[in-house]
Amino acid sequence: AQTVTQSQPEMSVQEAETVTLSCTYDTSESDYYLFWYKQPPSRQMILVIRQEAYKQQNATENRFSVNFQKAAKSFSLKISDSQLGDAAMYFCAYRRLYGNKLVFGAGTILRVKS
Amino acid sequence: GAVVSQHPSWVICKSGTSVKIECRSLDFQATTMFWYRQFPKQSLMLMATSNEGSKATYEQGVEKDKFLINHASLTLSTLTVTSAHPEDSSFYICSAPPGLGRNYEQYFGPGTRLTVT
Numbered sequence: 001a002q003t004v005t006q007s008q009p010e011m012s013v014q015e016a017e018t019v020t021l022s023c024t025y026d027t028s029e030s031d032y033y034l035f036w037y038k039q040p041p042s043r044q045m046i047l048v049i050r051q052e053a054y055k056q057q058n059a060t061e062n063r064f065s066v067n068f069q070k071a072a073k074s075f076s077l078k079i080s081d082s083q084l085g086d087a088a089m090y091f092c093a094y095r096r097l098y099g100n101k102l103v104f105g106a107g108t109i110l111r112v113k114s
Numbered sequence: 115g116a117v118v119s120q121h122p123s124w125v126i127c128k129s130g131t132s133v134k135i136e137c138r139s140l141d142f143q144a145t146t147m148f149w150y151r152q153f154p155k156q157s158l159m160l161m162a163t164s165n166e167g168s169k170a171t172y173e174q175g176v177e178k179d180k181f182l183i184n185h186a187s188l189t190l191s192t193l194t195v196t197s198a199h200p201e202d203s204s205f206y207i208c209s210a211p212p213g214l215g216r217n218y219e220q221y222f223g224p225g226t227r228l229t230v231t
Contacts, residue, residue, distance in 0.1 A: 043205060043207075043225050044225070045209070045222035050219070089155070091157060091158070100148070100211045101163070102160075106157050
C-alpha cells in the first residue's frame with residue numbers, strides 16, 4: 001500500500017520570504033500523481049499543484065513550485081514570496097495513475113508572520 | 115472548475131439520533147464520490163467510496179451499519195450517521211472527480227461540521 005509522510009507538523013515563515021514543505025512517499029508503482037492541497041481556516045480543500053511522475057520537469061504554479069525527486073520518493077513544495085493568505089494546513093497526496101483515491105499525508109500547518 | 119456542495123454546513127444533534135449529510139455535484143455528474151472524516155489539525159481519513167447505483171465500498175475499520183451511504187443519482191450522495199454518539203463529532207468532507215480516468219481531479223465539498231451532544 002502507498003504511504004505519504006509529512007514530517008513537519010508546523011512551519012513558520014516571515015511574510016515575503018520563502019519556505020519549503022517536505023513530503024516523502026512510498027510506492028512500488030512507476031507512474032502516479034502527486035499533489036499538494038491547501039486547507040485554509042475555512043477548511044475548503046484547494047488544489048495547489050500537481051505533478052505527474054512520468055514528467056521529469058518540476059511543476060510550477062506562480063509562487064508555488066515543487067522539487068520532485070522520483071528516485072528518492074521526495075516531493076517538496078516551495079512557496080516563494082510568502083503572503084498572509086498562504087497560512088493554512090498543507091497536505092501532500094498521492095494518487096495511482098488509474099483510480100481516483102487519494103492518499104494523504106498528515107499535513108503541515110504553515111504560519112505566516114507579518 | 116467543478117463545484118461540489120454539502121448540506122448542512124453545520125449540524126448539532128443529540129446522542130442516539132441520526133443525521134444525514136448531503137453531497138452534491140452541481141455542474142457535473144459523478145459516478146463516484148468519496149467521504150472523508152477529519153479531526154482538528156489532523157489529516158483527511160477516507161471512510162468510504164460511494165458508487166452510483168451500487169453499494170458503497172468502506173475502508174477497513176469503518177462501520178458500514180453506522181455510516182450509511184447512498185448514491186441514488188449521478189449528482190447526489192448522502193452519508194447518514196446512525197445512532198450518533200459524541201465520538202462521532204467531527205468534520206465530514208466529500209469529494210468527487212468529474213470523470214473517471216487519469217486526467218480527472220477530485221473536487222472537494224466545503225465540509226460539514228457534526229457536533230453530537
